[in-house]
Amino acid sequence: MIRKNGWGYGYVSIALIIFLFPIFWVMFTSIKTPVQAFQIPPVWMFKPTFENYSIVFSKQPFLYYFLNSLIVTVLSTALSLFVGTLAGYSLARFRIRGQKWISFAVFFTKMFPPIVLVVPFFVIFRQFGGTDNLYTLTLAYTSFNLPFVIWLMWGFLKELPESLEEAASIDGASRFGAMWRIMLPLAKPGFAVSAIFAAMNSWNEFLFALNLTGTQAKTLPVMAANFVTQEAILWGPVTATGTMLMIPLFIFTLLVQKHLVKGLTMGAVK
Template sequence: MQRKNVLAYGYVGIALVVFLFPIFWVMFTSIKTPVQAFQIPPVWIFKPTLENYAIVFSRQPFVYYFFNSFIVTALSTALSIVSGTLAGYSLARFRIKGQKWVTFTVFFTKMFPPIVLVVPFFIMFRQVGGTDNLWTLTLAYTSFNLPFVIWLMWGFLKELPESLEEAASIDGTSRFGAMWRIMLPLAKPGVAVAAIFCCMNSWNEFLFALNLTGTHAKTLPVMAANFVTQEAILWGPVTAAGTMLMIPMFIFTLLIQKHLVQGLTMGAVK
């Protein structure tokens, strides 16, 4: 093995350790007893226990909050992908008056930090009686996922040649049909990246879920925060809830990663 290959594997190994160590630390802490979790130096060899997971399920309606998170994440992701793809296609293919300002405004909204938007969202939804329900979170998550999806799909679709759509129109395909059957398969990497971003952003979101929900629409991140009490932080249940929070997104990423690679190979023009 050449020296540069050894250095490359070494750099990759160091990067993996740096990025994966916090995840493994959370997982290891979730199967430790409270004494082992606070022991210094850390205990690396111990008998695993599921006591912390039992505490999570016994003290909180985990399944109910899981379905809340799943429904909100699925709906907000679907709305963001559909609306963002159509908007990105429109910006990439149509020439409208003031298009630069429209594009700049869409991108500029992404620059606002979420903490600035919490109070206006709360006031608006409270006036229409929309607090503490899943549709409130769905609309809120869609609002700050949409600019990223528009920007990403606009970039992907803009690079695709218009000659493909022109060839499809000669064969009698409508513009929407050409976009659905030709453009979207070629832009599949962008759709996959946007879906992963929207899912992770909605699944892990805490600030809006904390302020816009009460008891009925509470999500998993808010549920995990309940183990941070005034007396102490229950690190065992917190890490157990965090581990269960990571599993769905890990599975989703594994399932969708093939579309990232497949989409890159489907872009060849025959």
């Protein structure tokens, strides 16, 4: 079997090297000393150290920014999930006039380049002193999370059989009862997918955080970019920060891989 697919295996192996080497290299460099990180030819044999990590922790309030990232991610994900599921349910279950326009609107907002929203957000938030604030940042993140959740939940709930809910209402359950007891448990995988993507997009977000925050509400991606200065780039701490941003996402990926594939391909397959 392996011999028959020799070309395929070779191709995939080369791709794996190209895909994984940069990630490996960042993690590998992060456990060198700050001086070794700059050395060319690169040092391959060395005693692993966490010096770069301690530099990150001592030079930047890492935990504070980590908490900021976490708070904004959780708040925006929860808000989008709650509101988006209600809307997705309504769109999937009822005939609403102008459905084609609604689907265009949802699609358009999902595709919308966030750079367009940064300018008005900045000016509006400034007027009432709302820049550099975790709650306004949460609202800003919701502008891309909510359409995404509506889109996913709409697609997901459309696939669920309506007959189940009808059966429940014939049995005397109110619509709310049917929604709560029948549809919600069935929609769990849809929730999982939406939550994963909303959380990932918020965790990775950079553009809004860069322009709408100062020192108070700064998030981790902005902190990571701050290591790039005009004079010099401290590659040691940069790789350490990069590693700390990547690891949670990789663990997350391994845990939720099935849902991930489902969310990405929802609408694409079928």
